[in-house]
Amino acid sequence: xxxxxxxxxxxxxxxxxxxxxxxxxxxxxxxxxxxxxxxxxxxxxxxxxxxxxxxxxxxxxxxxxxxxxxxxxxxxxxxxxxxxxxxxxxxxxxxxxxxxxxxxxxxxxxxxxxxxxxxxxxxxxxxxxxxxxxxxxxxxxxxxxxxxxxxxxxxxxxxxxxxxxxxxxxxxxxxxxxxxxxxxxxxxxxxxxxxxxxxxxxxxxxxxxxxxxxxxxxxxxxxxxxxxxxxxxxxxxxxxxxxxxxxxxxxxxxxxxxxxxxxxxxxxxxxxxxxxxxxxxxxxxxxxxxxxxxxxxxxxxxxxxxxxxxxxxxxxxxxxxxxxxxxxxxxxxxxxxxxxxxxxxxxxxxxxxxxxxxxxxxxxxxxxxxxxxxxxxxxxxxxxxxxxxxxxxxxxxxxxxxxxxxxxxxxxxxxxxxxxxxxxxxxxxxxxxxxxxxxxxxxxxxxxxxxxxxxxxxx
Amino acid sequence: xxxxxxxxxxxxxxxxxxxxxxxxxxxxxxxxxxxxxxxxxxxxxxxxxxxxxxxxxxxxxxxxxxxxxxxxxxxxxxxxxxxxxxxxxxxxxxxxxxxxxxxxxxxxxxxxxxxxxxxxxxxxxxxxxxxxxxxxxxxxxxxxxxxxxxxxxxxxxxxxxxxxxxxxxxxxxxxxxxxxxxxxxxxxxxxxxxxxxxxxxxxxxxxxxxxxxxxxxxxxxxxxxxxxxxxxxxxxxxxxxxxxxxxxxxxxxxxxxxxxxxxxxxxxxxxxxxxxxxxxxxxxxxxxxxxxxxxxxxxxxxxxxxxxxxxxxxxxxxxxxxxxxxxxxxxxxxxxxxxxxxxxxxxxxxxxxxxxxxxxxxxxxxxxxxxxxxxxxxxxxxxxxxxxxxxxxxxxxxxxxxxxxxxxxxxxxxxxxxxxxx
Numbered sequence: 087x088x089x090x091x092x093x094x095x096x097x098x099x100x101x102x103x104x105x106x107x108x109x110x111x112x113x114x115x116x117x118x119x120x121x122x123x124x125x126x127x128x129x130x131x132x133x134x135x136x137x138x139x140x141x142x143x144x145x146x147x148x149x150x151x152x153x154x155x156x157x158x159x160x161x162x163x164x165x166x167x168x169x170x171x172x173x174x175x176x177x178x179x180x181x182x183x184x185x186x187x188x189x190x191x192x193x194x195x196x197x198x199x200x201x202x203x204x205x206x207x208x209x210x211x212x213x214x215x216x217x218x219x220x221x222x223x224x225x226x227x228x229x230x231x232x233x234x235x236x237x238x239x240x241x242x243x244x245x246x247x248x249x250x251x252x253x254x255x256x257x258x259x260x261x262x263x264x265x266x267x268x269x270x271x272x273x274x275x276x277x278x279x280x281x282x283x284x285x286x287x288x289x290x291x292x293x294x295x296x297x298x299x300x301x302x303x304x305x306x307x308x309x310x311x312x313x314x315x316x317x318x319x320x321x322x323x324x325x326x327x328x329x330x331x332x333x334x335x336x337x338x339x340x341x342x343x344x345x346x347x348x349x350x351x352x353x354x355x356x357x358x359x360x361x362x363x364x365x366x367x368x369x370x371x372x373x374x375x376x377x378x379x380x381x382x383x384x385x386x387x388x389x390x391x392x393x394x395x396x397x398x399x400x401x402x403x404x405x406x407x408x409x410x411x412x413x414x415x416x417x418x419x420x421x422x423x424x425x426x427x428x429x430x431x432x433x434x435x436x437x438x439x440x441x442x443x444x445x446x447x448x449x450x451x452x453x454x455x456x457x458x459x460x461x462x463x464x465x466x467x468x469x470x471x472x473x474x475x476x477x478x479x480x481x482x483x484x485x486x487x488x489x490x491x492x493x494x495x496x497x498x499x500x501x502x503x504x505x506x507x508x509x510x511x512x513x514x515x516x517x518x519x520x521x522x523x524x525x526x527x528x529x530x531x532x533x534x535x536x537x538x539x540x541x542x543x544x545x
Numbered sequence: 546x547x548x549x550x551x552x553x554x555x556x557x558x559x560x561x562x563x564x565x566x567x568x569x570x571x572x573x574x575x576x577x578x579x580x581x582x583x584x585x586x587x588x589x590x591x592x593x594x595x596x597x598x599x600x601x602x603x604x605x606x607x608x609x610x611x612x613x614x615x616x617x618x619x620x621x622x623x624x625x626x627x628x629x630x631x632x633x634x635x636x637x638x639x640x641x642x643x644x645x646x647x648x649x650x651x652x653x654x655x656x657x658x659x660x661x662x663x664x665x666x667x668x669x670x671x672x673x674x675x676x677x678x679x680x681x682x683x684x685x686x687x688x689x690x691x692x693x694x695x696x697x698x699x700x701x702x703x704x705x706x707x708x709x710x711x712x713x714x715x716x717x718x719x720x721x722x723x724x725x726x727x728x729x730x731x732x733x734x735x736x737x738x739x740x741x742x743x744x745x746x747x748x749x750x751x752x753x754x755x756x757x758x759x760x761x762x763x764x765x766x767x768x769x770x771x772x773x774x775x776x777x778x779x780x781x782x783x784x785x786x787x788x789x790x791x792x793x794x795x796x797x798x799x800x801x802x803x804x805x806x807x808x809x810x811x812x813x814x815x816x817x818x819x820x821x822x823x824x825x826x827x828x829x830x831x832x833x834x835x836x837x838x839x840x841x842x843x844x845x846x847x848x849x850x851x852x853x854x855x856x857x858x859x860x861x862x863x864x865x866x867x868x869x870x871x872x873x874x875x876x877x878x879x880x881x882x883x884x885x886x887x888x889x890x891x892x893x894x895x896x897x898x899x900x901x902x903x904x905x906x907x908x909x910x911x912x913x914x915x916x917x918x919x920x921x922x923x924x925x926x927x928x929x930x931x932x933x934x935x936x937x938x939x940x941x942x943x944x945x946x947x948x949x950x951x952x953x954x955x956x957x958x959x960x961x962x963x964x965x966x967x
Binding site: 312319329333336340350505508515516522523527 | 800801804805808811812815818819822823825826829830832833836837839840843844846847850851854857861922925926929933936937940941943944947948950951954
């Protein structure tokens, strides 16, 4: 309510794209011009070609992570991790790729990018970032953000985020996103210059506040319920999975203790010695195999986590719709009350309370001129209000249409991805079983002569 | 005593421990001292001469010959390969079959106790009948053990399960406890039956056959004091004070017992711990499947896949349960029995020398010791082979479950793809 009504054009369309003066220029030269151009213009009047970015095949990768130290805003020393983003364009003829851009970004810059996208594309289910802090950890997993395993998984998550954005039909055309990949210095300033933080509706952050909407859209209500359920069930799944992983780790590692004991025992055994040694070795191999198994499972957990966070993005769209609906209803209500006031003033009947009315009563009647003036003002306000209501209605319908299109796209993506994830879980189990069988059989050679008749079987 | 000495001489054989003198009484099959992998895979190992018994044993098990063609590529199924070397009791040699079952609670004014039914089937002449059924309580087993120790102080008597309740149990007669004890008592009696000397012990026969009144009057005879004496003779033989011949072997035996005891205790602890961890793993896994069902309720396209995953997880849980029960049937009791054996063997009381008995005692003890070691090796090997077998079975089951899930998903995918094309 407090913000200026955002420019509809700005909101519902991405930063408009206009062809450059040299439409035939190759990508590299365009990049050069873009970087120059970006400094002079704000994103609203961006002059990016429509063609090259989304239609030419590009490959994005977050290929490295590096620990860095620097000074933060308060001039205090801090350690953080920087990630190398490389962009390659694929020449359609020979399929070879050429490195076009490479720069370093840290997690907070990714966050900035995402927050910007959330403001400018409220009807889009914006891809989520990998988790800020390690959650659903089991005892072996570190909760430390600087832990190399965590950093590695974060690197993959960030790459995934960029790929999601780049493959989204609308988001991929955004100028700020393009600059994120291509303009190392000054990017933060550029983003901030868009003033998106001011445009952000702070109410979106107040998740618990309820806004009573009289005519809610049933589809959005259902979607909101779905996103809540999805979030709850995936959280539960991840929690139990973490506990299962913990237990399984325990089982495998305790087996490792056999290894040591068998080795020590083999020293006193003459007949069984070799057998015991190998059995001990087998136990050691078994115990150490759990590390790889669980590392693979962590990737599976990350896939689930992505959709856990996607559920939040889904809910944000519903929320935005709810707020829009609320604003619409408030505006309609306001208009209706103004109309009523106007009518009362014109006809002289007082049905609604107004401050002016009270003060008139207390301090004396107003003059007819004063009343005329007020009526005139109200009429102007009503005209304005009607315009606003009309445009709000239009906005609302556009929003619903666009949002629903993206939601359908998201649903298909989700079904496809989660099915793949579940299949990959099955594949992991299969390979784990095969490996375990193979390990036992390999050491069966051992078990065979471990168990071979070395004398009478019994007395 | 003399009688026993002769008996054990006739039936003993020794597996000459590599390096130690091959000086055991009785004709021994000349087996190689130490087993190397190559010799095992050769038929010669199985080609035993002299002892008829040995030939009888091995000729019956021709499948062992297949080990010659062992290759890591495993053309046959993993389970069958392990099964080929599993030990089976040779029914032809056994003439005394004992089972312990049907624990029953008895309440009197003074106490409550449990009796176990003992069924004996035998073809031996010295038994009046071919089948016997009696009921005994733990006290009676204790009596039997004491009598055996008294009569055969130089032999290794099988251990009884613990007298008192292990920590953590509230009720004295808790079902698991009774079952564990029953299994151990069954083992106890069978061990005695399998022992070349103990099997002919008169008290043993009475234990198996006498009805209640006859048994209680028999128990009242004969002092139990001698068991203490008997133990001391054994202790002497073990500690080797004042015996002239072969000190080295006995030092070796002592050394072995000490280390073995340490190791078997560790293995017992590790095995119990593994069982506990697996139990906790299973508990968590049981929760894992249902969540997928819960999820499927909110989904449309994904519902079937989620339900399939849930069913796979449940099947794996069942396979885990099966494996765990195998573990607790096969491995845990065996390891625990040897813990008890080792505790017994560690006993060394310095009481005195009884030199006139010692010479004969040494030989009997040594023979029994070798026999015991042999059995121990076989039992341990068997137990771990069983564990390996259970593991393979478990992984094969899980593999099959997930593979069928995968095929169902890919079939579905092809179905959907062809539908889209229409």
